[in-house]
Amino acid sequence: MPRPPFPAAIDSTLRASFVSCPRKFEMEYLHHWKPQTPNIHLLAGGAFARGLEVARLAFWRDKESVERSIGLGAIALVKAYGTLEEPRDSTKSLVNMLGALCEYFVHYGFSTDSIHPLVVVDRPAVEFSFALPIPGTRHPETGDPVIYSGRFDMLGLYNNQLFVVDEKTASQLGPSWYNNWALRSQITGYCWAAREFNYTVVGAIIRGLAILTKDYKHAEAIEYRPQWQVDRWLEQLRRDVKRMIQCWEEGYFDWNLDSTCSSYGGCQFLSVCNSNHPERWLSAEFIQRVWDPLTREEREVK
């Protein structure tokens, strides 16, 4: 395979892919091979986040009524969900996602919610996107610093302390759901970004909403991130990016060849790596769609 361009921006998804298996990272984010069926979880989660954002802005910024705010959020959710053909085995259908939005605001009422958005110059800090240079990194082609980008749902005040707030839709919320967030790089990265903008967040609140076949469940995890953890995260990110560049320069991305290949129902590239002719599998079973960490959207390669 010819050497692809090195990405200008890295986000938590790309980093997680690289540290789990550099070869997977190369196929998925440098050559952009993705499964032919769009990722329903990614799409539905994005549509839900858009619905929350529009509803919150309508209520907190535009002073709309609760009913109109939820209605506007639902309309935005439908537009973001689009015309995707829903997989039969997924609970994340459009109707269920609309139900989830409604359920969220019933559970966490605008006025009764213990978390309120931070208001900065008359604008609630709803939907926080960032793209920041990673100190100490150098893009192998442009010489500029490599960018770290991301997006979370809100900067929120809880008990007079400032938190990153992010909502996650899930298929279930067992006891292990809470353990997902301890040390989680994505969350630490959000805290780093907020602090870079001089928002002194103490940590993050992650709200889980499980979309079950016939019901919804809620959970809330509070994660603190002391500065030493953020510093360690940044150093690790720097090292990870340097390893990415090293692999890219060598033209060799290591294989995991262990649990990453089989966990969570098996890696999507299992059949590719199992073959002596991976390119045949790639062109037959996958299509090339580019994930842009800055816009957080996928587009097809023409």
Next chain:
Amino acid sequence: MTNLSPIDNINRLAKLILEGKDPSPEEMHAALMQIRSERGSAVQARAEAKAKKEAKSAPIDIASLFKPKGE
């Protein structure tokens, strides 16, 4: 449109939205609440059915089986 089921109604509104004909936010909210109400009724019905089933299969009082006859 009152003869439509809540799910058919929300699908109708979604179709309109994707055609660029947004309904009013109030209508959208009302449609969501209909779905929630229907779902809530279904959850309650399932809970009642479960409670009924559990009551039917209540554990047998073993001790009562060993009481001497005539007590």
